[in-house]
Amino acid sequence: MSHAHLPPDEPLQRLVGLIRDRTGNAIPPNRLPFLSEVAERRAEAKGTGSVRDYVQALERGLLPGEWEQLIPLVTIKESYFFRAPQQWEVIRRQVLPELLQGRGSPGRPLRIWSAACARGEEPSTLAMILSDDKTLAPWSWSILATDVDEDALAGARLGLYGDRAVGQVPPEMLERYFNRKGKLYELSAELRSRIHYMPLNLAHPPFELPQPEVDLILLRNVLIYFRRPLQRRVVQQVGQLLAPNGYLFLGASETLWQVQEELEPVDLGSCFCYRHRKAPETPAPPPRVARAAVPLPAPPA
CATH class of the missing domain: 3.40.50.150 (Vaccinia Virus protein VP39)
Structure with missing residues (x-):
């Protein structure tokens, strides 16, 4: 079966979800074969047997320190000085x-x-x-x-x-x-x-x-x-x-x-x-027009 078309309940897809939840990284389909190889190596290193058991152990928190080992292997770190x-x-x-x-x-x-x-x-x-x-x-x-x-x-x-x-x-x-x-x-x-x-x-x-x-x-x-x-x-x-x-x-x-x-x-x-974003400039208020002074009525004689 092609890794790119694994059903959602397969362990590799569950691992993709765990990595996404942990790091935010979405593993694209074309990297699933690579992820499968990494998972197999880590399962062997941790002695869990199958990839399914390895993923299940990760889900249950039974592998202390394993995320610190796994994340560097699946995140892209290639860079160089003065890039772009x-x-x-x-x-x-x-x-x-x-x-x-x-x-x-x-x-x-x-x-x-x-x-x-x-x-x-x-x-x-x-x-x-x-x-x-x-x-x-x-x-x-x-x-x-x-x-x-x-x-x-x-x-x-x-x-x-x-x-x-x-x-x-x-x-x-x-x-x-x-x-x-x-x-x-x-x-x-x-x-x-x-x-x-x-x-x-x-x-x-x-x-x-x-x-x-x-x-x-x-x-x-x-x-x-x-x-x-x-x-x-x-x-x-x-x-x-x-x-x-x-x-x-x-x-x-x-x-x-x-x-x-x-x-x-x-x-x-x-x-x-x-x-x-710059706040839109508030238009200046219209100039006030001075009202003509109204003369006071003359006092009674």
């Missing part, structure tokens, strides 16, 4: 200067959130951009990076990457912010110290961040794995965390059309982002 370069160029040339200009003078740190950071390529790209721009030197900034996969977060803190991950890094930045470690590249300790990594499951809103009113949120290539109801709940929460003048970036092919109406798309030339 047109977005990074707009962020560097337009978004960051506008965010800082709106402050007038250095005040609270610029707050940035990489919502699904995987192994840290996205927040580290932003940290390089911020560190490399000398005009930003007077300003302080903080980057929060979250992910559901704690193994990926451990890799991000370690900061070791292969050739493919650093393939789009400009040579001068590669020289400045990385050290060679055999066949790998190690992100500088100074840059890693500027990023705060924290586990967070976007599939279970509401969620809290250490600091509210985030100026720049990167929610890239996340919503495409969620079904529409969860997309709406996540975006609603993200909108509440976005600062009044903040910017939200999705993946280059993602859109909030038919998802929500609180945030509006803003065309930035080579890409677009989302911002809070």
